[in-house]
Amino acid sequence: MINTWHQTDCNAIAVGKSISSFIKKVLGTETIIASSPGLVRAKDSDTPTQPTNQQSYTFAGGKVDTKSHVDIKGTSPGPTAFTVEAWKERSEGDNITIKISEVDAIAKTFTLIAEFKPQLITGIKLTELPDKLAGSGLVITVAKPDSGGYAIPAPGTVILGGGADTKAASSARAIALANS
DSSP states (O other): OBOOOOEEEEEEEEOOSOHHHHHHHHHOOSSSOOSSOOSEEEOTTOOOOOBOSSEEEEOBOOBTTBEEEEEEEBSSSSSEEEEEEEEEEOGGGGGEEEEEEEEETTTTEEEEEEEEOOOOBOSOOGGGTTHHHHTTSSSOOOOOOTTSSOOOOOSSOOOOOOOOOOOOOOOOOOOOOOOO
16 A cells, blocks of 8 residues: 655746746756756746745646646736646646745745645555556656566655756767878
């Protein structure tokens, strides 16, 4: 039985002079690789502005072919600072929440915390792995261990490890030797 699990990403965002491009650089977009990738990304079509302080949001609208998303309230101009969305199209994205805090209008910084808390899974059977645990694969995938098949895990907390932040591709290079 799985009691609960969640993933939390925290980005302290210093927006500086170009808030729009900086938010997109930190969170990533459909076409920009994030410098600090996590559960959510900004939308290419947005022009982000400073968000309102001390706000909490819950994602909605996720479907097999639609990404869960939420509009973040802005201080000015207009009601929306920017929209954040899940990286994949899945209804499980509706389990993502966003918290905006530590907004400093003078320093032009704020903290964005994205957290994923899926619904409680109880009574899972080995025959239901990996499908029931991984859900639609929004956040995790489940694979058999190198040692063989699935087994009943020991009680306790499991902490995921490994993985790597997304990195931009490096330029190709070569060394040409001169004739001597």
